[in-house]
Amino acid sequence: MTVVPDENYYRTINLQMQFVKIGAARPLTIEGRVTAATRQLITVEADFRREDGELIARAAAQQILMPKV
Numbered sequence: 001m002t003v004v005p006d007e008n009y010y011r012t013i014n015l016q017m018q019f020v021k022i023g024a025a026r027p028l029t030i031e032g033r034v035t036a037a038t039r040q041l042i043t044v045e046a047d048f049r050r051e052d053g054e055l056i057a058r059a060a061a062q063q064i065l066m067p068k069v
Contacts, residue, residue, distance in 0.1 A: 010063035
């Protein structure tokens with residue numbers, strides 16, 4: 001959301017989740033990043049890690065920008 005212009009909102013048009021390891025009921029650290037952006041499309045990824053830094057899951061998504069009406 002930090003890269004979405006004020007005059008736009010977005011809709012998620014694609015979401016993929018890859019589970020790498022089993023996670024217990026413990027806190028996770030989530031790090032998200034924008035991997036590409038154009039005037040109409042934003043591609044993002046997020047890593048979900050245990051407290052010890054072990055990767056549990058990775059998400060990838062694409063959002064299309066829409067003008068606010």
